[in-house]
Amino acid sequence: MSGEPLVEVRDLVKHFPINRGIILQKQVGAVHAVDGVSFDVMRGESLGIVGETGCGKSTTARLLMRLLDPTSGVIRFEGKDVAKIPRRAFKPFRREIQMIFQDPYSSLNPRKTVGAIIAEPFAIHGLNKGKGERRRAVQELMDLVGLNPEHYNRYPHEFSGGQRQRIGVARALALQPKMIIADEPVSALDVSIQAQILNLLRDLQRDLGLTLILIAHDLSVVRHMCDRVAVMYLGKIVEIADSDTLYRHPRHPYTGALLSAVPVPDPELASRRRRQVLGGDVPSPTNPPPACRFHPRCPKAQDLCHQQEPLLEQKPGGSVAACHFPLSDAEAAERVATAEPV
Numbered sequence: 001m002s003g004e005p006l007v008e009v010r011d012l013v014k015h016f017p018i019n020r021g022i023i024l025q026k027q028v029g030a031v032h033a034v035d036g037v038s039f040d041v042m043r044g045e046s047l048g049i050v051g052e053t054g055c056g057k058s059t060t061a062r063l064l065m066r067l068l069d070p071t072s073g074v075i076r077f078e079g080k081d082v083a084k085i086p087r088r089a090f091k092p093f094r095r096e097i098q099m100i101f102q103d104p105y106s107s108l109n110p111r112k113t114v115g116a117i118i119a120e121p122f123a124i125h126g127l128n129k130g131k132g133e134r135r136r137a138v139q140e141l142m143d144l145v146g147l148n149p150e151h152y153n154r155y156p157h158e159f160s161g162g163q164r165q166r167i168g169v170a171r172a173l174a175l176q177p178k179m180i181i182a183d184e185p186v187s188a189l190d191v192s193i194q195a196q197i198l199n200l201l202r203d204l205q206r207d208l209g210l211t212l213i214l215i216a217h218d219l220s221v222v223r224h225m226c227d228r229v230a231v232m233y234l235g236k237i238v239e240i241a242d243s244d245t246l247y248r249h250p251r252h253p254y255t256g257a258l259l260s261a262v263p264v265p266d267p268e269l270a271s272r273r274r275r276q277v278l279g280g281d282v283p284s285p286t287n288p289p290p291a292c293r294f295h296p297r298c299p300k301a302q303d304l305c306h307q308q309e310p311l312l313e314q315k316p317g318g319s320v321a322a323c324h325f326p327l328s329d330a331e332a333a334e335r336v337a338t339a340e341p342v
């Protein structure tokens with residue numbers, strides 16, 4: 001990892017308008033999908049973004065890829081404002097960031113051979129290699145991700161779920177991107193296969209010096225993959241820290257609750273841990289609670305939490321969290337129970 005950010009995100013906001021009326025389409029509200037998010041991603045770093053469904057993590061990924069335009073805020077890639085990249089320079093930018101999607105079943109064209117699917121980015125980006133060269137490049141990629149290069153002419157339905165996700169990884173690597181965004185890459189796969197795909201991503205990230213953003217709803221998935229982890233709740237980052245700090249000394253009560261739900265293989269350790277079940281549902285992002293958005297579900301909430309929004313600030317132990325009354329060492333220890341969750 002180098003000390004220079006590849007990506008800088010500042011005060012990123014994405015609101016989706018809610019319109020009513022067939023003809024006039026009057027705006028009656030907005031979904032606050034991402035609401036003032038700031039973070040850096042360093043070159044060669046792996047950053048996990050974790051949170052429940054609807055917290056804004058996938059929208060953040062789509063904003064980074066410029067698949068969506070932000071409502072406000074700035075995203076800089078290699079120092080350049082992504083929103084100001086002119087149309088003609090857009091393709092080279094897209095080459096630098098590639099995405100791996102959640103569902104390996106629907107993200108591959110069933111009518112194309114694996115060879116054609118992996119070679120697709122070459123044609124899209126005008127890298128028209130000769131037939132033999134293209135085949136060699138694709139087979140090299142297949143080998144790199146653990147697929148048999150001789151299966152070049154097979155169709156997606158002839159592969160298992162894990163192999164299809166490997167095809168998705170090979171396609172993402174075809175253009176030698178600087179950054180990969182993996183959006184819940186294992187959540188559609190059998191548990192037995194998940195570790196294989198995560199290990200593959202970790203090895204590729206390390207061996208190719210890639211920058212990786214891994215999006216997941218489960219903290220156990222990112223633990224062994226990521227240098228740093230950002231936890232999102234209702235469109236905001238509530239805690240960000242290096243992995244060890246976050247898993248050993250969570251400061252935000254929401255991070256503590258997520259960690260208390262991570263499975264622990266040792267029954268004795270599990271029995272020592274205090275499982276914290278969050279009350280209620282995630283509030284609607286169309287009308288998020290005022291001040292601290294977590295206050296309706298937070299076991300530590302006090303009057304101040306209803307009145308004043310907590311800012312992301314450095315807390316004792318190294319974590320950066322947005323909380324007026326962060327977890328003490330003893331409360332954090334109760335929730336993690338062990339320094340080594342799965």
Ligand code: SF4
Nearest residue numbers: 292295298305323324
């Ligand atoms: Fe809980 Fe208050 Fe911290 Fe919000 S600011 S997480 S309500 S203690």
